[in-house]
Amino acid sequence: MTATMAYATAGIGLFVLGLYALSAYTHLLRKVIALNIMASGIFLVFGAIAHRAPGQGADPVPHALVITGVVVAVSATALALALMLRIQAETGQPRLPDETSD
């Protein structure tokens, strides 16, 4: 049970860390990596949850879902990176312009 808790806590830690990085950094690559770290945190919690009752094997459903989640995360990352490259080509910098009103 302690191992499960350790994984779950680490997962939550990764999620929070990613959330911090997402808001703190302006470089788009860092933001994309931050989102990936957040996703990894969630997957880790999901993996920990698969360990339901001691003595029994792992619940296979979370594993199937994590694999699906990884596929979704890969697609999203690919799109984000493609967009980032286009933004760099168009505007010359891998950052979003400052939030200007109007």
Place this chain on the structure above:
Amino acid sequence: METIASGQPWIIWAVFSPLVGAIFAFLLPRHASLVGCLAALATSGAILGLVRQVVEFGPQRYLLGGWGAPLGVDLQADGLSVVMLLTAGVVGAGVTVYATGYFQRSSQAARAFWPLWLWLWTAMNALFLSADIFNLYVTLELLSLSAVALVAVSGNADALTGAMRYLLVSLLGSLSYLFGVVLFYGAHGTLDIALLGDLTGPSPADWVATGLMITGLAIKSALFPLHFWLPPAHAAAPAPVSALLSALVVKASFYLLLRLWLDVFPVSTPVAGQLLGVLGAAAIVWGSLKALRQKRLKLLVAYSTVAQLGYLFLAFPLASTLAAATAWSGSVMFIVSHALAKTAMFLAAGNILRSVGHDRIAELGGAQRSATLSWIAFAIAGISIMGLPPSGGFTAKWVMLQAAFASGQWWWSMPIIGGGLLAAAYVFRIVALAFAPIGAPGTSKSVPKRMELAALGFAVAAVMAGFATLQILSLLDSGAPFGQIGAEAVL
């Protein structure tokens, strides 16, 4: 909800028709618009077939691969799903017609638009029909990814940065939602909405999961103050895409929030409901004020979307009392009428932009000679946005006002009425331009007739939706998604 789909599995075709279309539009880029039209036809047919089934036999549930919950993934269609599906179908079919005129044949933009749009439609229909919270996560992500790619279709710097901001915020929302899914599964061992609904209760894990899901979906529905990503993305997209995003995509995440609120979240969450209501009211005021100050037509329409989305969230505080069914019905009526009116506005704005060459409001006065029908369409759609009778916007607000008074919370009527006045101010700001003296005869391009007629058609439909209120509400009542109180109780 025990009914297994009888006869044709229209529920499957509603998801597969646009999916097959998307694949073929990608493989045959030179015939993409033809494929798009055929797919739109097939999808509309499937949606109508499903609507008929639901009207005749009640809610439908389909076990994919015959597995069934809790292990399998089920599709289900009740009144709420079907009304959303129908709204998406009407807007989708109309925008398809518009897009055949908007995009030049086999241009770079057209090649990107058609597969992505059909993909978006697939994701949306699957979202409205899924009965499994993880499957809903996948559809939500598919929806966002195709929406983001659609924003970037035009390829200029504004569109790219708008799309990127949209993507980052949207992924944040999805991850927050996904975390909620994980916690619900950890606590209850199932992902099926109906099964979860019986198991959730006021435990810490359920509250955290509920909070994460509400936050994630509120971000994706652009609820104030998490709306900042919406105006640049919606305004920078090509006109048909702006219409689809404002009319449908933000409503899809709201639908999901509503569905979970009704079926999954622990009962009686009045504090969260009041908070969502306050944010909704703030959205109405802030979005309208920002719309009043915009210098560009498409940004004005986009901020109007921020304001109008606020109305949807007013249903949450109103529904915590006896008037629940009335409040939810008003909210769904609002989704339908706003979808029609906002599609009309964005299509009309796209026509004006094309005919004049820009959408700077200060220079639009006297430019109305070129796309007259589009200016008329904008004004007619404005009737529904302002909420004047007999439009759909009016009946939706009327039903919400009834819920406000019936639940003894008269103060919620203030944002409902005040928002209408503010909307009148920003709509007239544009309509007044049409009466300005004809300016210098600048170079104005002609707009294909079908693009103007599409905008006008949606505007008229938004006004006429008021007359179809009873039909919409009785369809909505199928399977009693809001509890036992029927449509008769509303009017």
